[in-house]
Amino acid sequence: MVQANSEPLSLADYERAAQAVLGERARSYIGGGATDAITLADNQAAWSRLALAPRVFTGVAEPDPSVTVLGSRLPHPLIIAPTAFAALTHPDAEPGIARAAAATATTICLSTLASTGPAALARAVPDCRRWFQLYVFSDRGVTGELIAAAEAHGYDALVLTADRPVLGIREAELRHAVRGGEPAADGAVGGAAPADFSARIDPGVTWADVERLAAQTRLPLIVKGILTASDARRALASGAAGVVVSNHGGRQLDTTLSGADALPAVADAVGDELDVLVDGGIRRGTDVVKALALGARAVMIGRPVLWGLGVAGSDGARRVIEILLAELQNALALTGVARAAELDGSVLAPAPWARR
Numbered sequence: 371m372v373q374a375n376s377e378p379l380s381l382a383d384y385e386r387a388a389q390a391v392l393g394e395r396a397r398s399y400i401g402g403g404a405t406d407a408i409t410l411a412d413n414q415a416a417w418s419r420l421a422l423a424p425r426v427f428t429g430v431a432e433p434d435p436s437v438t439v440l441g442s443r444l445p446h447p448l449i450i451a452p453t454a455f456a457a458l459t460h461p462d463a464e465p466g467i468a469r470a471a472a473a474t475a476t477t478i479c480l481s482t483l484a485s486t487g488p489a490a491l492a493r494a495v496p497d498c499r500r501w502f503q504l505y506v507f508s509d510r511g512v513t514g515e516l517i518a519a520a521e522a523h524g525y526d527a528l529v530l531t532a533d534r535p536v537l538g539i540r541e542a543e544l545r546h547a548v549r550g551g552e553p554a555a556d557g558a559v560g561g562a563a564p565a566d567f568s569a570r571i572d573p574g575v576t577w578a579d580v581e582r583l584a585a586q587t588r589l590p591l592i593v594k595g596i597l598t599a600s601d602a603r604r605a606l607a608s609g610a611a612g613v614v615v616s617n618h619g620g621r622q623l624d625t626t627l628s629g630a631d632a633l634p635a636v637a638d639a640v641g642d643e644l645d646v647l648v649d650g651g652i653r654r655g656t657d658v659v660k661a662l663a664l665g666a667r668a669v670m671i672g673r674p675v676l677w678g679l680g681v682a683g684s685d686g687a688r689r690v691i692e693i694l695l696a697e698l699q700n701a702l703a704l705t706g707v708a709r710a711a712e713l714d715g716s717v718l719a720p721a722p723w724a725r726r
């Protein structure tokens with residue numbers, strides 16, 4: 371008799387498995403989108419509206435997935451997006467995600483609102499390549515402390531989130547009164563409900579602050595949450611080294627452009643001067659290929675890592691990344707492209723199904 375394989379094989383399998391094991395609070399916190407969740411759904415749909423135009427007989431047996439980001443060669447273009455309060459999902463929390471990152475040579479971007487602070491994470495998993503995501507607090511002393519901690523503990527970049535001056539309206543979260551759980555070991559902000567941070571994150575940050583931050587730190591500054599060419603140019607003028615084209619996973623302002631649809635104009639405007647990254651709805655290796663073909667140097671992955679963490683702790687997070695990496699290799703080989711870094715618009719074609 372043939373035995374059915376019940377192991378999750380795809381990120382979608384992990385999503386289903388996570389729905390089954392996570393409690394309502396964690397499910398609504400991770401899964402939620404702003405108001406009608408139109409952008410949340412479109413983030414994923416937009417990648418499937420692009421068709422691939424593969425080349426055959428290119429002799430590519432083993433494609434090289436490596437890319438260059440901030441002047442460093444990375445073995446592949448996957449970066450773990452900053453997500454707050456991983457302890458809500460599984461006790462392995464951010465150290466578990468960081469172990470998964472280290473095992474797969476993936477960079478982890480630690481959230482300011484993580485359940486583990488930057489110093490504690492670095493001590494727990496010293497061998498992971500790491501970036502630190504920054505929110506600017508009304509008390510600039512707290513922001514300064516976070517920057518100093520990131521600089522002192524081996525973080526390679528600061529990722530300043532731009533698209534959350536105030537919290538988006540997430541009804542699922544409001545219904546389930548999501549709280550952050552245990553306080554961060556050495557973070558400045560642990561233990562409160564996500565909504566409580568509205569009072570502490572400065573809603574009045576301007577490009578002048580970005581300029582000051584870029585000048586204040588020796589780390590490269592990446593601005594996350596850019597959706598227009600003009601803002602990408604402002605980031606460049608303010609001293610940023612990169613931008614992440616992102617709508618915060620559809621959790622902030624609903625009915626914005628998806629990452630996939632906003633990326634080409636940003637890459638066009640600043641792609642020669644800045645490292646352009648993208649996130650939102652990336653669930654398949656083919657999505658990563660399309661992101662790179664549209665001008666991104668790397669991609670960030672948010673919810674899928676949390677699904678893996680929720681299902682099987684650090685091992686589950688690692689499996690999610692391994693699955694996506696295997697799919698990326700497969701997609702590169704079948705697209706006939708030798709190097710991920712060489713991907714360009716020639717592998718994309720108008721998708722007839724997107725015009726319907």
Ligand SMILES: Cc1cc2nc3c(=O)[nH]c(=O)nc-3n(C[C@H](O)[C@H](O)[C@H](O)COP(=O)(O)O)c2cc1C
Nearest residue numbers: 400451452453454481531618619650651671672673
């Ligand atoms: C549960 C959760 C928490 C998040 N927390 C943060 C955060 O603290 N800082 C931040 O810049 N982005 C945060 N984000 C947004 C992610 O960094 C990323 O932009 C988004 O999740 C990417 O979309 P994806 O989940 O479809 O991959 C969060 C996203 C989720 C799902």
